[in-house]
Amino acid sequence: MRTDVILLRFGELMLKGRNRSRFENQIVQQIKRVLKPLPKAALRTESYGRMYVELNGESYEEAEKALGKVFGLLSFSPAIKTIPDMKAIEEAVLLAMNRLPRTPQTFKISVRRVNKQFPHETFELHRLLGGHVLKHFDGLKVDVHEPEVDLHVEIRHLETFVYSESVPGPGGFPLGSNGRAMLMLSGGIDSPVAGWFAMKRGLRIEAVHFHSYPYTSERAKQKVIDLTRSLAEYAGSIHLHLVPFTDIQTRLKETCRENLIITLMRRAMFRITEQLAERREALAIVTGESLGQVASQTLANMNVIGRAASLPVLRPLVTMDKLEIIPLAQKIGTFSTSILPYEDCCTLFVPKSPSTNPSLKVVERQEQWMEEWLPEAIREAVERTETLLLKPDDKSEEDRLF
Ligand code: ATP
Ligand code: MG
Numbered sequence: 001m002r003t004d005v006i007l008l009r010f011g012e013l014m015l016k017g018r019n020r021s022r023f024e025n026q027i028v029q030q031i032k033r034v035l036k037p038l039p040k041a042a043l044r045t046e047s048y049g050r051m052y053v054e055l056n057g058e059s060y061e062e063a064e065k066a067l068g069k070v071f072g073l074l075s076f077s078p079a080i081k082t083i084p085d086m087k088a089i090e091e092a093v094l095l096a097m098n099r100l101p102r103t104p105q106t107f108k109i110s111v112r113r114v115n116k117q118f119p120h121e122t123f124e125l126h127r128l129l130g131g132h133v134l135k136h137f138d139g140l141k142v143d144v145h146e147p148e149v150d151l152h153v154e155i156r157h158l159e160t161f162v163y164s165e166s167v168p169g170p171g172g173f174p175l176g177s178n179g180r181a182m183l184m185l186s187g188g189i190d191s192p193v194a195g196w197f198a199m200k201r202g203l204r205i206e207a208v209h210f211h212s213y214p215y216t217s218e219r220a221k222q223k224v225i226d227l228t229r230s231l232a233e234y235a236g237s238i239h240l241h242l243v244p245f246t247d248i249q250t251r252l253k254e255t256c257r258e259n260l261i262i263t264l265m266r267r268a269m270f271r272i273t274e275q276l277a278e279r280r281e282a283l284a285i286v287t288g289e290s291l292g293q294v295a296s297q298t299l300a301n302m303n304v305i306g307r308a309a310s311l312p313v314l315r316p317l318v319t320m321d322k323l324e325i326i327p328l329a330q331k332i333g334t335f336s337t338s339i340l341p342y343e344d345c346c347t348l349f350v351p352k353s354p355s356t357n358p359s360l361k362v363v364e365r366q367e368q369w370m371e372e373w374l375p376e377a378i379r380e381a382v383e384r385t386e387t388l389l390l391k392p393d394d395k396s397e398e399d400r401l402f
Helices: 020-035 060-067 086-098 122-136 190-200 218-232 246-255 258-279 299-306 322-332 360-369 374-383
Strands: 005-010 042-045 051-054 073-082 106-113 149-155 160-163 180-184 204-211 238-244 386-390
Touching (some): 005 020, 005 160, 020 060, 190 218, 204 258, 218 238, 238 258, 238 374, 299 360
Parallel strands (some): 106 149, 204 238
Antiparallel strands (some): 042 051, 073 160, 238 386
16 A cells, blocks of 8 residues: 555644644654654654654554554544646545545545645536546545545645545643653553553653562562553653562551551552652652552542642543453553563552551551651652663663662
């Protein structure tokens, strides 16, 4: 199938107002990044936020896959490029019809005549090009209201684009255009999906993972590194903060009421994440929580746990069922890693009957009894956090920061 250029479309919000040039720069960066493996492909930008990719012989299928990872991209159209000449346009229109997966019963032509000097007027072009197509396809009819195929012909000064397909992009906002957030990344199915949604909404994320080495294995850590790398396909690179949580977990287990350990652990996690957020100038915490999914995600627990943080806690999956989350995890490419069996830190300390309705007062009182050691242990965990900068699947580029 011949595709010369890909026309790109962005969300309305991106093209208007004061943020436009900032959004545009961010999206240009992301498009160039995903197109790097296709060195001949070139991004062209024009005024009014129009952009298109010249493939210069690179594979359209590869480019389509790559563009599916650019947030802020609403849709795109693979197009044939030709010169602004009637004969050439007629040929391109036939080519576009011939490459459809099957011949439609109805079609229409939509001309955009950007080049006002082009010898034929728009209405005349509809008639001429429509007639040309009808001559070559038996039984085909024009339907201007609900055509099966809408063949767009955009006649510009130096070139003409012909296209009929519109492929949906991921939508959302350009990465980073809405600021930075810390993603609590567990190694399960949910939190990577939550991270993807946060990025889709324009947040640059940094992942925070709590591990209980040696109770949790090196492989559990590797799993979270791999998940972060998968998410980095959508961002270029992502920082992963690995927080040593063993001391806090074991001391909590010794001191607190057994049924409250999960609640207290999660509050400690939020506090640590918040301190890391402050260091990294992030303004929100993202989690993979989904209302009622497990004992620690009842509304009462969410309330008591969430109060440990003063930053906004974003829970993109809060109203989703597991059965809705799983296909998303498959689609974004994290599912197969998420279902690897290695334990994460919480499963090891799960009590027989965790409280589903904890009282904030009781929890706070328990924490008061831990005043002597807990705040210090939290500070220490932050200090001993190890940070990696991870890129998609390129194991050599691992970079230890602290
Ligand atoms: P997930 O599939 O994301 O692990 P889950 O269904 O297993 O979620 P929980 O284990 O209750 O749910 O965790 C709820 C949320 O708390 C997770 O989505 C994640 O954001 C955060 N979380 C849990 N454990 C960890 C961890 N070890 N490190 C970082 N964040 C964690
Ligand atoms: Mg989990």
